[in-house]
Amino acid sequence: MKFELTILGCNSAIPANNRFPTAQVLKVRGRLYLIDCGEGTQVRLRDNKIKRSKINQIFISHLHGDHIFGLIGVLSSYGLNGRKDPLHIYCPPHLDEIINIQLKYTGHPLPYPIEFHITDPEKNQLIFEDKVVEVYTIPLTHRIPTQGFLFREKQQPDSMIPEKIKKYDIPFHEIQSIKDGNDWTNSNGEIITHAELTTPAPAPRSYAFCSDTAYNESIVPIIEGVDLLYHESTFLHSELEFAERTKHSTAIQAATIALKANAGKLILGHYSSRYIDLDELQDEAKSVFPNTELGLEGKRFEVKMSKKKVK
Amino acid sequence: MKFELTILGCNSAIPANNRFPTAQVLKVRGRLYLIDCGEGTQVRLRDNKIKRSKINQIFISHLHGDHIFGLIGVLSSYGLNGRKDPLHIYCPPHLDEIINIQLKYTGHPLPYPIEFHITDPEKNQLIFEDKVVEVYTIPLTHRIPTQGFLFREKQQPDSMIPEKIKKYDIPFHEIQSIKDGNDWTNSNGEIITHAELTTPAPAPRSYAFCSDTAYNESIVPIIEGVDLLYHESTFLHSELEFAERTKHSTAIQAATIALKANAGKLILGHYSSRYIDLDELQDEAKSVFPNTELGLEGKRFEVKMSKKKVK
Numbered sequence: 372m373k374f375e376l377t378i379l380g381c382n383s384a385i386p387a388n389n390r391f392p393t394a395q396v397l398k399v400r401g402r403l404y405l406i407d408c409g410e411g412t413q414v415r416l417r418d419n420k421i422k423r424s425k426i427n428q429i430f431i432s433h434l435h436g437d438h439i440f441g442l443i444g445v446l447s448s449y450g451l452n453g454r455k456d457p458l459h460i461y462c463p464p465h466l467d468e469i470i471n472i473q474l475k476y477t478g479h480p481l482p483y484p485i486e487f488h489i490t491d492p493e494k495n496q497l498i499f500e501d502k503v504v505e506v507y508t509i510p511l512t513h514r515i516p517t518q519g520f521l522f523r524e525k526q527q528p529d530s531m532i533p534e535k536i537k538k539y540d541i542p543f544h545e546i547q548s549i550k551d552g553n554d555w556t557n558s559n560g561e562i563i564t565h566a567e568l569t570t571p572a573p574a575p576r577s578y579a580f581c582s583d584t585a586y587n588e589s590i591v592p593i594i595e596g597v598d599l600l601y602h603e604s605t606f607l608h609s610e611l612e613f614a615e616r617t618k619h620s621t622a623i624q625a626a627t628i629a630l631k632a633n634a635g636k637l638i639l640g641h642y643s644s645r646y647i648d649l650d651e652l653q654d655e656a657k658s659v660f661p662n663t664e665l666g667l668e669g670k671r672f673e674v675k676m677s678k679k680k681v682k
Numbered sequence: 683m684k685f686e687l688t689i690l691g692c693n694s695a696i697p698a699n700n701r702f703p704t705a706q707v708l709k710v711r712g713r714l715y716l717i718d719c720g721e722g723t724q725v726r727l728r729d730n731k732i733k734r735s736k737i738n739q740i741f742i743s744h745l746h747g748d749h750i751f752g753l754i755g756v757l758s759s760y761g762l763n764g765r766k767d768p769l770h771i772y773c774p775p776h777l778d779e780i781i782n783i784q785l786k787y788t789g790h791p792l793p794y795p796i797e798f799h800i801t802d803p804e805k806n807q808l809i810f811e812d813k814v815v816e817v818y819t820i821p822l823t824h825r826i827p828t829q830g831f832l833f834r835e836k837q838q839p840d841s842m843i844p845e846k847i848k849k850y851d852i853p854f855h856e857i858q859s860i861k862d863g864n865d866w867t868n869s870n871g872e873i874i875t876h877a878e879l880t881t882p883a884p885a886p887r888s889y890a891f892c893s894d895t896a897y898n899e900s901i902v903p904i905i906e907g908v909d910l911l912y913h914e915s916t917f918l919h920s921e922l923e924f925a926e927r928t929k930h931s932t933a934i935q936a937a938t939i940a941l942k943a944n945a946g947k948l949i950l951g952h953y954s955s956r957y958i959d960l961d962e963l964q965d966e967a968k969s970v971f972p973n974t975e976l977g978l979e980g981k982r983f984e985v986k987m988s989k990k991k992v993k
Contacts, residue, residue, distance in 0.1 A: 384759075384762050385724070385758075385759045385762055385763070386724065386725050386728075387728075391725075410721060410722065410724075410725075410752070410755045411721065411722050411725065413696070413697065413721075414697050414702075414721075414722065417697075417698075434787045434788050435788060435789055436754065436755065436758045436784070436788045436789050439788065440754055440755050440758070440788075441721070443747065443751055444721045444747065444751050447696075447747045447751070448695075448696045451695050451696055452696075465787045466787075468783060468787070469783055469784055469787060469788070472779060472780055472783055473747070473780055476745045476776045476777075476779070476780060477745045477746060477747045477750065477751075477780070478745075478746050478747050
């Protein structure tokens, strides 16, 4: 079951150089989570063949236009396509006001409910969980209240080995208990261990989304050991002063956070429109953290189930 | 000097089939007027090499999302690009509320002023004029208050014939008066007529934008004799009942309005996403009004200066 990030937009501020404002989709075991929603997100969802109807949660980092101007279009098109399922939006204060006034004047009432879950971007807390993930806010340092999101896949139960069920003639109603970690005692009172009966589930995977933010090491403990880290890298390090003034990061700063947090892989993004060729940003980051890739529209990053729990 | 319409978006409701929501730019003698502003307008302005900084007036027909969701992106990007010139928006009530709440929460204060000119979509009245055009509202028939726009080029002065200035030794300060239509009397008291001294200016050109609307003949007197008519044609005539219920028009209805109004050319648009191939819509309209063309993204329609005033 996949754990995969798709980049829908990677530019900062305005669409330029055929790059679009921030939007991403994370797929975890068949569920889709939309992260930020720059203008044109609905078109790029379609272009990337993302099944929009499977998105039930949208996570918004902050209210700068390049992260939200596409949201009303997504919501409106859901309505025109007859969506019935509730949609949950996790966002800083006031996004509900922005959306509600547009819904009031710009069309039909939506045929599905929207629930806004207003977050506190200054806190690191669990804001959402379902069967497959937990989502935590990451307090970021920007010009307006801004949060990142840490997606932690939930530990899945171990898998039963089919041959063992047959060998020990284990009744069906005992299987869930064994998968959950218990040993099994047969009718003769013999104990067959959980370890013998199961294949261990893979280790849970994780993704951290950190945009927009100035360099801030206080996020390191929150994202420690994350498999996949997206950290904005609006500028080259030669623009450090401007990055600090606008509370953005350089590629070297993004890579430094990845290094300190022992991330598995770093994805760059939120590039300034001044950079037409992005190789220099990538090279700069790689000089600090080699396993770095450019986030680009349509690019997919999968975290494989390679790490196994130790039995 | 050109009078030219560029289609930036031609689909209805949602972006689909590589077609985008409504937006158009009319160029009149070097001035640019933006009409409606569906999501992605700023990208299509750039793709079509329209000099965005030359747009100082935006005309909005109604508040359905497919006509306005791109406006905040246009306004915001003007700000990020350092625009200083005032921007005038002609629109039905409440658009100012929608925009102002977004400007309040989503970024920096804009470095240029926006002036909203709230119109009454039920009236046919002059809402704007400058040196080159007058713009009138056209009351349309839709589910919410909706107006079209009639752009009338102003009559330009006749041109002096350079050889005549030399022949009669006409002083420079007399020339404007002659261009404006007056004869000239020389120092011997001889009258040289305006007609002899000038080439007549071309007849003013005109463009009518009619979207969205049910079939309504009451607009015919307003747009009588218009050179270029854009009339929405959301559906084929086989969908007449649905068109009537949603207050849209069929291609045949658009063509009937063009015929009754003695339009020079009809441009179709605002197509339902159900139509991937648009030829049938065009064929249907041509059966009533032969000089019909499909409005498609990037297509330009020029009204040439072919008609001359009669001397």
